[in-house]
Amino acid sequence: MSFKDKLLSSYIALEDYLEFDSPLHDVRNNAIKIFEEKGFPTKKEEAWKYTSLNSLLKTDYSILSNKERNVELKNVRKYFLQEIDTYKLVFVDGVYNSFLSETTHDSLDVCLMSAALNKSKYKQIIETYFNKAAKSDSLTALNTAFTKEGAYIHIPAHKEVEKPIEIINFSTGNEAAMFLQPRNLIVVGENAHVQIIERHQSLSSNEVLTNSVTEIFAEKRAYVDYYKIQTDEATASLIDNTYISQQRDTVCRVHTFSFGGNLVRNNLNFYQNGENCDSTLKGITILEGKQHVDHNTLVHHIAPNCESHQDYKGLFAESSTGVFNGKIVVEKDAQKTDAFQQNNNILIDDKATINAKPQLEIFADDVKCSHGCTIGQFDEDALFYLRSRGIGLKEARALLMYAFANTVLESVKIPELKVRINKLIANKIGVSLGFEL
Amino acid sequence: MLKIKDLYAGREGKDILQGINLEVKAGEVHAIMGPNGSGKSTLASVVAGKEEYEVSRGYITFENQDISELDPEERAHKGIFLSFQYPVEIPGVSVTNFIKTAINETRKAHKMDDMPATDMLKMIKEKADMLEIDRKFLSRSLNEGFSGGEKKRNEIFQMAMLEPKLAILDETDSGLDIDALKVVANGVNKLRSADNAVVVITHYQRLLDYIVPDFVHVLMNGKIVKSGGKELAYELEEKGYDWIKEELV
Numbered sequence: 001m002s003f004k005d006k007l008l009s010s011y012i013a014l015e016d017y018l019e020f021d022s023p024l025h026d027v028r029n030n031a032i033k034i035f036e037e038k039g040f041p042t043k044k045e046e047a048w049k050y051t052s053l054n055s056l057l058k059t060d061y062s063i064l065s066n067k068e069r070n071v072e073l074k075n076v077r078k079y080f081l082q083e084i085d086t087y088k089l090v091f092v093d094g095v096y097n098s099f100l101s102e103t104t105h106d107s108l109d110v111c112l113m114s115a116a117l118n119k120s121k122y123k124q125i126i127e128t129y130f131n132k133a134a135k136s137d138s139l140t141a142l143n144t145a146f147t148k149e150g151a152y153i154h155i156p157a158h159k160e161v162e163k164p165i166e167i168i169n170f171s172t173g174n175e176a177a178m179f180l181q182p183r184n185l186i187v188v189g190e191n192a193h194v195q196i197i198e199r200h201q202s203l204s205s206n207e208v209l210t211n212s213v214t215e216i217f218a219e220k221r222a223y224v225d226y227y228k229i230q231t232d233e234a235t236a237s238l239i240d241n242t243y244i245s246q247q248r249d250t251v252c253r254v255h256t257f258s259f260g261g262n263l264v265r266n267n268l269n270f271y272q273n274g275e276n277c278d279s280t281l282k283g284i285t286i287l288e289g290k291q292h293v294d295h296n297t298l299v300h301h302i303a304p305n306c307e308s309h310q311d312y313k314g315l316f317a318e319s320s321t322g323v324f325n326g327k328i329v330v331e332k333d334a335q336k337t338d339a340f341q342q343n344n345n346i347l348i349d350d351k352a353t354i355n356a357k358p359q360l361e362i363f364a365d366d367v368k369c370s371h372g373c374t375i376g377q378f379d380e381d382a383l384f385y386l387r388s389r390g391i392g393l394k395e396a397r398a399l400l401m402y403a404f405a406n407t408v409l410e411s412v413k414i415p416e417l418k419v420r421i422n423k424l425i426a427n428k429i430g431v432s433l434g435f436e437l
Numbered sequence: 438m439l440k441i442k443d444l445y446a447g448r449e450g451k452d453i454l455q456g457i458n459l460e461v462k463a464g465e466v467h468a469i470m471g472p473n474g475s476g477k478s479t480l481a482s483v484v485a486g487k488e489e490y491e492v493s494r495g496y497i498t499f500e501n502q503d504i505s506e507l508d509p510e511e512r513a514h515k516g517i518f519l520s521f522q523y524p525v526e527i528p529g530v531s532v533t534n535f536i537k538t539a540i541n542e543t544r545k546a547h548k549m550d551d552m553p554a555t556d557m558l559k560m561i562k563e564k565a566d567m568l569e570i571d572r573k574f575l576s577r578s579l580n581e582g583f584s585g586g587e588k589k590r591n592e593i594f595q596m597a598m599l600e601p602k603l604a605i606l607d608e609t610d611s612g613l614d615i616d617a618l619k620v621v622a623n624g625v626n627k628l629r630s631a632d633n634a635v636v637v638i639t640h641y642q643r644l645l646d647y648i649v650p651d652f653v654h655v656l657m658n659g660k661i662v663k664s665g666g667k668e669l670a671y672e673l674e675e676k677g678y679d680w681i682k683e684e685l686v
Binding site: 380386390391393395396405409 | 482487488489509542
């Protein structure tokens, strides 16, 4: 039985204990139909030309796990941003772990998707927002059909959340191979501020495939600062589908740090639905071995007077491969759009590959759109300069990597997180400099 | 200190340097002058160990050890410093962090511990003051957005911090106005001692008014075609290089 067939038959089993009379049931049914029709994307589709899921889909994954797994805090503490106080939503093999989490309902909701789906007091919210920003592509639809658990975060109007929220998905490896589908819904009310850190972390070397969907709604004047830390084990793969719907005068920023994992696909979609939106999409990708990371971004400029800033830096060693597919669409009404996209890549070894493809579709006539894409090697003159000062080749290369990644790192607004990412980079490139940027 | 013997070197199989002979002793200042394309910067790069250049004949010794095969950082650890004509911009790495890394890497090569932070700060302050460098400048990204003069001053600051035995100043005067030139020259002069040596590479005699050479060499077509005392620099300034070419014929 193919993995697709296995999923379809599991859905039938799942249906038995789902909310039958809720409108959600129709949403699920529609979603599974889309998945059934389209199946998993293949390289024949333009958007998947450089990323093949074939090798991942051969594995026989466990799909539904209801057993609560125990994870000891001392073994996983290092994955938390422990230097500062944070709210935490921790899931273990897709199941909420109350012991490791720190949630709240005081003046804001940092709680569970399952609660939001099942409790009547959230009915209105779910009907207004759930699956409203998500596209109906097959992977998102697959997640929608099986939606069960994830983070539900609701920040009421004018609320400035004083500490960051961490969403952490652990997989324990208790199953030989696990398929996880977290579903997050984040609603940020008018003039509210929030910072969120998301990571997926496998705790064993067993195979994991995660197909995650996150919908973020920024109501007018809201501020959303979101960080994705992708430093998973080499046997863990991730398909991240994130949809951000911005109303007028909002600022939404997503930073993606991709240093780990086997195959990672980031589908990051921004929709600017009101005037004066500001969108930032930045990423640092550092890969080695046979790692593969694909950044597929979309910024959809629908309303006038908005800005978008994209800056993705990639460093590819050994036979790793990277993809950057950045699409900017400027609708006819989106006059005075200022859209900027930059993607710079360094190939450290001969066998490393990067496929970069900027796409601009502009239907308005009074806009400023620019993009720049570079692929190169280390600057020999810069290396010589550093070495002539007594800095060894390895350290000199590291310094240049830091310098290269710095434009992304400098805009991380949580200082402790910045330190953490610095360390992750040092770890990844095997050189620790005597200072932090 | 530095001995260059019958040196042929270049890149992509083509020798730019065509038999250089030069000896620099401790305590001396040598000036190397010559028209564009004569091989001045190549000579500086070859001595500092730039990898794209290959030595096809002859050798370079430093303190009686052949350094022709050493990596640039190994040469730096021995006390060779090159002030670049075009210093490279390194965004995100401050001048202070850069120099700390350079010093501690050099100490590491000599099996010494890192310089204590307080000593480092004291030294940075002292050398920055000597070169009239604003403290704010030190926290800026290395060479990023620096003016020509700031870049060169920063090179001499690094030299002051690293205290090399042999400093090669490649066109340090280019891009400097007269006041900056004086400050930089003054800095170099303060670093001079009986134990170290300076090689000044320049187009013009201007810098040599302030860093007075013991010897002046004229480099043409990859060879030193004439050597003399500091008066040779004035003669070149006055008459250009053509008369030397004629002399050679």
